């Protein structure tokens with residue numbers, strides 16, 4: 001299969017903007033997956049991300065398999081923990097929560113994932129995951145027991161992103177948290193983008209076309225939308 005990271009890098013270089021729809025396996029009704037994938041295809045999404053903060057292992061497997069049966073859109077796991085891995089997906093964001101200081105999400109979970117990944121065909125994509133304060137206590141903050149970088153602390157966000165790049169991450173992901181009141185602000189996105197040479201993902205709290213376009217204009221290469229999709233908001237670009 002084709003390399004997903006290569007296609008993200010290519011799009012980033014060419015200035016082509018990418019969209020991913022996030023499916024939380026805990027929130028999805030399996031029988032509705034055919035219509036959900038149809039809706040995602042209607043949005044011309046480039047990727048489907050699959051993951052949530054707390055998902056039972058069997059649920060990730062069942063949902064991922066079912067989505068795979070219903071669409072050719074590449075599936076990328078965006079796991080809340082090491083149990084959320086399914087070989088029915090195409091790739092895995094191998095996340096390090098770089099904004100946090102909890103070793104569990106910097107290296108412990110990654111080690112626990114290895115038995116599941118050793119013999120898998122998943123494309124593993126090292127990703128620096130950076131939480132930005134979105135004005136709400138997101139579930140990722142609760143689960144990870146870490147703090148988010150304030151929206152105003154651009155310097156810290158930029159240094160964290162650059163450190164991630166130096167550590168060899170292939171992607172940087174700025175996350176305001178699912179259902180965030182305030183998405184990551186333009187200035188922060190554009191400043192981070194100026195300082196890294198790897199593609200930039202932005203997500204959390206983006207619920208209008210205007211916010212989506214704003215994230216793209218600021219420098220996001222790939223935008224992730226979950227809640228607004230679940231709520232059927234009009235996102236067609």
Ligand code: 1GP
Pocket residue numbers: 022175176177178179180202203204205206224225226227228
């Ligand atoms: C992806 O967690 C976000 O980065 C999704 O956020 O649910 O607010 O779109 P929303």
